[in-house]
Structure formats: C-alpha cells, structure tokens
Amino acid sequence: MESTFRSSASRINVVVGPMVMLVGIFAAIAAVVLSLVMGTAGFLALLIPAALALGGGAFVLWGARRSRLRIDADGFVWAGFVGAQRSVRWQVLERLLPPAPGDRRLVATALLRDGSQVPVRALWEPATVPSAVSGGPDHSAVQHALLSAHRQWLAGNR
Incomplete structure (x- = not known):
C-alpha cells in the first residue's frame, strides 16, 4: 500500500544533482592533472569551484530525494x-x-x-x-x- 509521489522538478533534480557533482569531480581531476603537467600550482584554484559543484550537487540531490x-x-x-x-x-x-x-x-x-x-x-x-x-x-x-x-x-x- 505504500506509494511515493514526487513533483516533476524533484524527478529532474535527482538527475541534475549527480550531474553537477560529476562536473565537480572532473574539475578537480583537471585541476590536479593540469597542475602536474604544467608544473604550476595556479591550476589548483580550480579546486574551489570543484568543491562548490560537489556541495551544490549534493544539496540539490538531497533536496530532490527529500521532497x-x-x-x-x-x-x-x-x-x-x-x-x-x-x-x-x-x-x-x-x-x-x-x-x-x-x-x-x-x-x-x-x-x-x-x-x-x-x-x-x-x-x-x-x-x-x-x-x-x-x-x-x-x-x-x-x-x-x-x-x-x-x-x-x-x-x-x-
């Protein structure tokens, strides 16, 4: 008898949240690889938007699963x-x-x-x-x- 209903926005955000987190992971990998290949630590600044993308994606996913x-x-x-x-x-x-x-x-x-x-x-x-x-x-x-x-x-x- 148990059933769960979600709005269309929640169903979409269950996909969007992990996609934003994936962008954060790719940005972090790119920051580390570019820093190693180019020999400069300047690319490590990309870790800041990577962390924001991971946190933002996790928040969107949490909210979508909750609503x-x-x-x-x-x-x-x-x-x-x-x-x-x-x-x-x-x-x-x-x-x-x-x-x-x-x-x-x-x-x-x-x-x-x-x-x-x-x-x-x-x-x-x-x-x-x-x-x-x-x-x-x-x-x-x-x-x-x-x-x-x-x-x-x-x-x-x-």
Whole structure:
C-alpha cells in the first residue's frame, strides 16, 4: 500500500544533482592533472569551484530525494525541498477536501477530527511546466491515491 509521489522538478533534480557533482569531480581531476603537467600550482584554484559543484550537487540531490508525498498504512507524510516534514495519521483524519484553485502545490486539504484543517502542499511544480501554463498542475493521481488509501484504512478499521 505504500506509494511515493514526487513533483516533476524533484524527478529532474535527482538527475541534475549527480550531474553537477560529476562536473565537480572532473574539475578537480583537471585541476590536479593540469597542475602536474604544467608544473604550476595556479591550476589548483580550480579546486574551489570543484568543491562548490560537489556541495551544490549534493544539496540539490538531497533536496530532490527529500521532497515527496509518501502514503503508507499509517497515514501520509510530505516534505518540501527545505522546511519541516509534516504528516497526518489516518486515525486523526476526518476527510480529505479538494484543493482550492490557484495553489499549484496544494494537493488536498485534510480536515482533522478536531476540526482543524491542514493544507497538504506537497508537490511543487515550476511555472514553466506545460500543465502549469495551461491552468495548473494535475494532481488527480495523487488525490485518488490519498482517497483510496484512506478508504482502505476506513474499511479495515470499522
């Protein structure tokens, strides 16, 4: 029953992060080889952008792997690129409401048993994605998975 959803930006950044890290590795190798071949230590200055590329690529990869919406038997958990991870357990969920128009990240609104509402802003799509240009991203697959998992939990606990 466990399923994980990621935005298109996260799926792309899982590839971009390691590619940036690879550029950093090649820059470091080039700095060392050029310094040895040319006999001057000036090329070792390339180690600074190499380190920045390694760190930047690792950060992009970390953020891409972190930003997701995961549905499991206990509830659902979501996190963005940065910020706190949030979760809703099935025991405290009354129902899921459809998202209000205009928020590209809003997948659903969780209405809890205590009457509070938790907006599930889980999947950020950049403004350049074709679906965002045509009126907003389509989160219907994620919404259907959330509703199906909640129904399955309700059926097993009644």
